Amino acid sequence: MSGVAATPLLAVAATSAYARLIEPYNYLVSETAIFIPNLPERFEDFRITQLTDIHHSRILGIDEVVRVVELARKTNPDMFVLTGDYTTSYRRYIEPCAEALSSLNAPEGVWAVLGNHDHYTDPELTVQALQRNRIKVLSNANTVVSRGPDKLQLSGIDDWSWGAADWQRAFAGLDGRIPTVLLSHQPSVLDLDQAKRTSLIISGHTHGGQIDLPLLGAPARFATKDLRYAQGLFQLGNTQLYVSSGTGVIGLPVRLGVRPEIAVLRLRNAKSASQATSDAGLGAL
Numbered sequence: 001m002s003g004v005a006a007t008p009l010l011a012v013a014a015t016s017a018y019a020r021l022i023e024p025y026n027y028l029v030s031e032t033a034i035f036i037p038n039l040p041e042r043f044e045d046f047r048i049t050q051l052t053d054i055h056h057s058r059i060l061g062i063d064e065v066v067r068v069v070e071l072a073r074k075t076n077p078d079m080f081v082l083t084g085d086y087t088t089s090y091r092r093y094i095e096p097c098a099e100a101l102s103s104l105n106a107p108e109g110v111w112a113v114l115g116n117h118d119h120y121t122d123p124e125l126t127v128q129a130l131q132r133n134r135i136k137v138l139s140n141a142n143t144v145v146s147r148g149p150d151k152l153q154l155s156g157i158d159d160w161s162w163g164a165a166d167w168q169r170a171f172a173g174l175d176g177r178i179p180t181v182l183l184s185h186q187p188s189v190l191d192l193d194q195a196k197r198t199s200l201i202i203s204g205h206t207h208g209g210q211i212d213l214p215l216l217g218a219p220a221r222f223a224t225k226d227l228r229y230a231q232g233l234f235q236l237g238n239t240q241l242y243v244s245s246g247t248g249v250i251g252l253p254v255r256l257g258v259r260p261e262i263a264v265l266r267l268r269n270a271k272s273a274s275q276a277t278s279d280a281g282l283g284a285l
Contacts (some may be wrong), residue, residue, distance in 0.1 A: 019211070019256040025064065026247055027071055028259040031266060032233060034240060036179050036199045040150030043179075047265040049077035049106075051116070052185070052204025053246025056097040057088040059253045065100045068247045068262065072104065075264050079108040079145070082135065083204045084115020084159065085155035088250055090252040091122050094129050102133035108145050110135045113156040115185035115205060117250075119164060134277040138183060142174055153180040155198070160186045167194045187229040190241045201241045202265065206230050208245030212257035231258070 034265050049072055056065050072080070082101065087093040104110045112135050119128045127137050136143075137248060138156025146150045153174050158164035171194070174180055179199040182189075187203035208231035234241040244263040 001099075002011065006114035016254075023255040023259060024060075026069075027068065027247065027262055028073060029262045030244075031264045032265050033268050034200055034233070035243065035268045035270040036240075037121075037270040038151065038177075039267055040147070041269075042147035042150040043152050043267055044269055046079070046152070047075070047077040048079045048081055048181075048202070048265045048267070049075045049090055050081050050083060050202055050204075050242075050244050050263040050265065051101075051104075051247065052244050053085040053207055053248050053250075054097060054229075055085055055088045055117070055248030055250055056093045056100075057090070057247075057248075059088075060248050062096050062100060065097055065192040068260075068269070069100050069103055072262050075262070076266060077106050077134065077178055080104045080106050080110040081183055081202055082110065082112035082130075083183055083202060083206065083244070084113055085117040085246070086115075086126060087121050087246070088117050088248075089121055091125060094122065094126050098126075098129035098133045098135070099243040101130070101135060104135075111143075111154060111156065111183065112137050113183045113185055114139065114159055114164075116159050116161050118163040119159050132277060140164075140169040142170060142172070142180075144178075146245075151175075151178050152176050153181070155180055156183040160184065160189050160192075162214065165189075171197060186224065186226075187234075187241055187243045188226065190229060190234065190236050191237065195239050196237060198239050200265075201239065202269075203229070203241060203243045204246045206243060206245070207248075207250065207255075208243075208261070210245075210249060210252070210258055211256055214257070231261075 086097045142155035182198040182201045231245045245261040247260040
């Protein structure tokens with residue numbers, strides 16, 4: 001075979017090797033500022049580190065889960081949130097994954113919700129394993145985080161795609177005057193009327209499409225509507241949504257153009273953005 005003819009084959013082989021052996025483990029620690037109206041003063045610069053879609057399995061071993069957890073710990077956030085799909089389909093992976101996650105620690109706690117694969121595997125066992133390892137599960141429940149007189153509401157909705165969501169319970173007792181952060185494995189809840197009661201939704205599920213090709217985009221978008229909110233920051237009305245591409249893989253054990261992500265979200269008062277814009281304008285005079 002001539003060198004010219006072999007070049008495309010070598011390129012395909014190199015890309016395939018990269019997608020299988022390198023990118024799935026090339027973790028991105030992202031940091032995104034989220035500007036929230038009426039954010040209390042003591043929650044300015046409040047940092048939330050999100051882990052999602054770990055998918056501990058035969059494909060992604062426990063050593064890799066431990067590595068993800070160690071990288072997340074180094075972000076030193078005020079709070080950790082876990083947004084589901086800790087395993088893929090076998091019960092034997094639930095407890096080891098929960099044990100690895102037990103080393104997460106933050107001043108305002110470690111909070112979790114379940115994803116669709118947790119329901120497919122064993123939702124009760126998953127909740128029990130997380131709770132045994134000092135992780136608080138918000139299955140259609142909420143809590144209030146207090147810093148002096150200032151408060152931030154945190155709610156968790158169980159997986160919407162499995163019909164497990166109970167919005168009435170998830171929002172019971174919430175004060176509409178206080179910002180609410182909602183944990184939801186499924187980002188598509190942004191389109192529901194109930195989401196209008198929240199300031200920020202933190203989600204996973206999509207893996208960012210897992211493969212995102214130049215010019216073509218994510219091939220998975222042709223097979224599912226889930227990629228309407230594939231990854232990153234979105235806004236609908238007064239509600240913002242952050243979707244992490246997650247750290248694991250499912251189906252094909254590859255990633256290409258979508259690095260696995262450990263997301264750090266930094267809450268800012270929306271007035272901070274307005275002031276920054278105003279200051280920039282004054283500086284240009």
